[in-house]
Amino acid sequence: MKASKVSEYSKHQLELATLAKALGHPARIAILEHLARVNACVCGDIVEELPLAQATVSQHLRELKEVGLIKGTVEGTSVCYCIDEENWKTIKEQLNTFFRELDAACQNCC
Amino acid sequence: MKASKVSEYSKHQLELATLAKALGHPARIAILEHLARVNACVCGDIVEELPLAQATVSQHLRELKEVGLIKGTVEGTSVCYCIDEENWKTIKEQLNTFFRELDAACQNCC
DNA sequence: TTATTTGATCGCAATAATACGATGAAGTGT
DNA sequence: ACACTTCATCGTATTATTGCGATCAAATAA
Numbered sequence: 001m002k003a004s005k006v007s008e009y010s011k012h013q014l015e016l017a018t019l020a021k022a023l024g025h026p027a028r029i030a031i032l033e034h035l036a037r038v039n040a041c042v043c044g045d046i047v048e049e050l051p052l053a054q055a056t057v058s059q060h061l062r063e064l065k066e067v068g069l070i071k072g073t074v075e076g077t078s079v080c081y082c083i084d085e086e087n088w089k090t091i092k093e094q095l096n097t098f099f100r101e102l103d104a105a106c107q108n109c110c
Numbered sequence: 111m112k113a114s115k116v117s118e119y120s121k122h123q124l125e126l127a128t129l130a131k132a133l134g135h136p137a138r139i140a141i142l143e144h145l146a147r148v149n150a151c152v153c154g155d156i157v158e159e160l161p162l163a164q165a166t167v168s169q170h171l172r173e174l175k176e177v178g179l180i181k182g183t184v185e186g187t188s189v190c191y192c193i194d195e196e197n198w199k200t201i202k203e204q205l206n207t208f209f210r211e212l213d214a215a216c217q218n219c220c
Numbered sequence: 221t222t223a224t225t226t227g228a229t230c231g232c233a234a235t236a237a238t239a240c241g242a243t244g245a246a247g248t249g250t
Numbered sequence: 251a252c253a254c255t256t257c258a259t260c261g262t263a264t265t266a267t268t269g270c271g272a273t274c275a276a277a278t279a280a
Contacts, residue, residue: 008160008161009136009137009138009139009140012171013136013139013140013143015133016133016136016139017136017138017139018132018134020130020131020132020133020134020139021131021134021135022130022134023126023127023129023130023134024127024128024130024131024132024133024134025127025131025268026119026123026124026126026127027119027268028122028127029119029126029127029208030119030123031125032212033123033208033211036211036212037211044226044227047227052268052269053269053270053271054187054226054227054228054270055227055228055229055230055266055269055270055271055272056268056269056270057227058227058228058229059228059229059267059268059269060268061227061228062228062229071258072227074227074276074277075228076276076277076278077224077227077277077278078224078225078226078227078277079226079227079228083212086132087214088213092205092209094214095205095209097138098143099205099253100141100185101143101146101147102146102193102198103198103202104146109232110159116262131237133238134236137238153256153257154255154256154257157257162239162240163239163241164240164256164257164258165239165240165241165242165257165258165259165260166238166239166240167257168257168258168259169237169238169239169258170238171257171258172258172259181237182257184246184247184257186247186256187246187247187248187254187255187256187257188246188247188255188256188257189256189257189258204247221280222274222279222280223278223279223280224277224278224279224280225276225277225278226275226276226277226278227274227275227276228273228274228275228276229272229273229274229275230271230272230273230274231270231271231272231273232269232270232271233253233268233269233270234267234269235266235267235268235269236261236265236266236268237264237265237266237267238264238266238269239262239263239264239265240261240262240264241260241261241262241265242259242260242261243258243260243261244257244258244259244260244261245256245257245258245259245260246255246256246257246258247254247255247256247257247275248253248254248255248256249252249253250251250252250253250254250255
């Protein structure tokens with residue numbers, strides 16, 4: 001992508017795309033679903049759930065954290081990850097707004 | 111790899127990730143929003159809306175089409191694109207199911 | 221203290237995504 | 251027939267992502 005043209009997209013388009021990109025890998029979907037399933041904080045045993053090395057899982061966790069979907073809390077020698085409830089609400093609202101945009105579209109076209 | 115690790119991702123995890131990946135680029139978000147905004151089929155003037163060359167836009171359109179978000183109909187020498195209402199309903203349901211999964215999670219953790 | 225555990229980060233290789241000019245295919249108009 | 255339009259695809263350069271071993275940092279346990 002040309003750096004000079006990135007600014008041509010609106011802020012919310014860039015935000016949505018960044019968010020979607022974070023969800024655009026099966027490992028990260030699996031991590032989120034695992035965190036949801038155990039309904040509690042899970043630590044590094046996420047690594048055990050995935051067919052990936054510890055370094056790779058750590059990388060995926062960072063990506064999810066950067067986009068605000070999860071948060072991690074240090075607990076002694078391990079780190080407890082969970083879905084970031086606060087941010088998730090905001091993110092969900094962003095996505096739903098986008099969905100409603102699409103819903104309003106294109107009733108009888110083509 | 112440890113034997114306890116599941117070597118593959120589930121079908122729905124792969125589907126979700128593929129879908130999210132298709133939304134993971136600002137140009138494709140912009141295309142969808144434009145199609146929604148004009149509330150009718152638009153043809154190759156999508157190119158005029160984006161800071162990208164025709165070949166690149168065509169590429170993005172193909173990705174959106176492959177994942178079922180849009181459809182294109184040939185109209186003479188031009189092609190009319192619009193959101194694929196039918197598929198969009200299915201896709202939205204998939205996403206909402208995923209969202210509900212996350213909603214149920216992690217009430218008071220960390 | 222030293223050893224161990226947990227997880228983050230670094231460095232690098234392999235792969236995938238992005239962008240664009242050039243070209244091809246198919247329809248339209250002269 | 252020819253020129254023109256519209257869009258898809260090809261070839262390819264650039265950049266980003268993915269994955270993993272190695273290593274580092276911090277807390278814990280001996």
